[in-house]
Amino acid sequence: MNLPIPYPDPMPLPAPVWLLRTLLLLTFFLHVLFMNCLLGGTAVALVCTVRRKSSAFSVRLAGDLGRLLPSVFAFTITLGVAPLLFLQVMYGQFLYASSILIGVPWLAIIGMVILAYYGVYFFSMNLSTTNRHEKKGRTTVVLALVVLLLASIAFVYSNNFTLMLAPERWLDLYHSHGSGWNLNWSEPSLVPRYLHFVLGALAVSGLGLVVMGLRQQEDAYRQWLIEQGSLLFTGTTLLNFGVGFWFLVKLTGPVRLAFVGGNAFATSLLGVGMLLPLAAVAHLIMAKAHKSPKRQLVVGVSCGLLTVAVMVVMRDVLRNLALAPYFNPNQLPVAPQWGIILLFVVLFIAGLATLYYMLRKVAIATRVQAAAAQKLQ
């Protein structure tokens, strides 16, 4: 059967594949961390606002999240732009085609992001207004909508990133609904993949709570945050073993085989990807019994973050395995624009330095203010 795979852009790649892939994976890893904290964080905030009457800590956590989430949203978006750019350079012909086929939900992402973003600001600003009582009910509804919107955005992404790997399905979708009112429902791995990633997001936001706890001065709240975070991470991670297995089973034959012995790199990634979260869970549980649990917690969180890094690489390996019958970016002609790449690197470092300068100034000023406030008390 002739598949309608567009030919790659006739221009050579403007950088070697290894560089593009490194940047793709690095920026995507950072994007995923923020995106997970956003999706999980809004869900946690929703639970906190629902439980506000029975738990004082919930109210406090909702407040802390309200201050953090707008910035987390901003960084989720900015960090999402870069991997999408590098993905388009290497895999554009697959991504453009699948995006057009699901054009309506794909473009709706923009509207959903705007709504969710303003929803998060609504939640954040309501925390600081005086008539708290009045607006709490509305805040819960808005937060629930935000969670729903973010979960829907994630679902559309899962659809597009599975559809771009399945050109054999494209013509049917195109000829049945050329208007772009499609989703990739006939993909067997769609639902487990989506659930795997969403549960992962909740788990990572659990780690976020642990980190928030570690930075807290007040013992009881600190303890509560660490407990809740560890519980969220452990619960969702253990559940994710089951969902991950379901995901693996639903992968197409050759791809699945690669992960269970057929390909050494893919198989070892899967192995490490299963051991690391177990190590994270073990450390978080051990920390509970420990007198000074900081070390265990740091190791636990680090293992969790490493798991995300391994999953990001695994996701890339999965994409390359699925596309292997049709395409390998390593075969594309390359004409690196080294001069501009160098300019990018210099500006990138300057940008990071500027970011560091601003955040450091804020951190120092915040610390000075907190110390002054404590003295006053």
Place this chain on the structure above:
Amino acid sequence: MNYPVWQLGFPGGLLIAAVAVLHVFISHFAIGGGAYLVLTERRAYSQNDSELLGYVRHHSKFFALLTVVLGAVTGVGIWFTIGLVSPEATSSLIHTFVWGWAIEWVFFFVEIAAALVYAYHWDTLDRQTHLIVGWIYFVAAWASLVVINGIITYMLTPGRWLETGKFWDGFFNPTYWPSLWIRTAMAVGLAGIFGLVTAMWEPPALRERVVRWAGWWLVLGIAPLLPLSRWYFHDFPSYSRAYFSGMYPQVRHALLGAAVCTGVALALALLFALLRPKVMNPVIVAVLLVAGIGVMGSGEYLREFSRYPYVINSYIYANDIRIGQVESIAASGVARTSPWVEGSAADPRADQRHYGRQLFALECGSCHSVDGYRGMRKFARGWDAKFAGEILLHLPVVRETMPPFAGDAHDRAALGSYLASLAPAIPSGTNDKEIGQQVFAIHCAMCHSVGGRRRPLDLKGTDPEAIAGMLGTLSDINPNMPPFTGTDAEGRALAVYLSNSSQ
């Protein structure tokens, strides 16, 4: 051809325009507004004006909410939309300028971070540091314009890039500098307009001070627009400068719209911001906002229109077909080139109209709809299949803004048959002149006018028999003219009409 076509039911270009106008309106404010914030803050410090400082604090929150959310996300929205509507051109842009975009991303990142720090740390940071963060914001925001301007102007005037293929040749292209300064001026003007918006929420005494201050920004932004536009236009490609000679009514309307909106904004700014700031009220500010959108919208429309028939000048046509591909598609036919069409024009059993409709989506859909914007049912009224097929051979002559049709004779026949099926009509009337007028509308009016600006025909007094005779040899008179496909009676009626009509 290479990609599927998103069949929206209206031209995809319209969707790009809608997202783009919203984005450029906010993003230009995001640039000028950065400078406005810092300079207003500095002014408040130097004049020891705590009320003004209170205003700029409020304004910074409004600024962050509008630019960081709607401004930034609609920017990503343009990127999503062009990828859906013109994937071939988007892919080409990404391959040419990926590092430009990567650099813009760095500025974008710094810009967003600085905007949030600036808006939410008034009480945390000392004055000096807060001002520095404001400047960091403005520099990063303007630098992202410096980068994206290179890519936008490249699409209209790729300059030496067409020969060398080098990044900097495409980036610093002939319209780079005038466009950069026009956009910078617009950014300053929009900072003034939005400064007025938030001024309306302030108490009267402060409002008056802010209105005058914001009014200066507006005037300073508008004043250089005319000379800068002339400079910009001077560097336009020669083919598109001709579009401004008056033959395209839409260009005339957009120019008029831009001029009126600029004039209204300048007059209102001078009158109600500088001379009588007390009178400034939300209604006048709303008019200024609309005028601002009008100036930006018409400017962007004219730039896009001037690029026709290309999406990347002399490289990719507006329908996303590469210039170099047209000949090969004409030789091998669309069905053998695009995997996305069902059936084949060469197959006599295939449904020709269905095939033609797919070609319409593929080659015409980015600019034309059937019934809506640039609707073809209206244009193709009365066309017969043969005539429509012939017209397709001469598209760039019919309209300079149209790409050539890419396909073989079978493809033309199929698309012609589809177009002819849209609005079949037989000219009718009580006398030859009335019928002839309709025949003229069907067969000639695409290219000619009687008494108009477009290739006027003046055959008044010519013997109708002679005109009717000429109808049989149109292609000999000018090879770009399709043969007359009407009946003999229609030909005679047309001749009578032309012989009795004058300019």
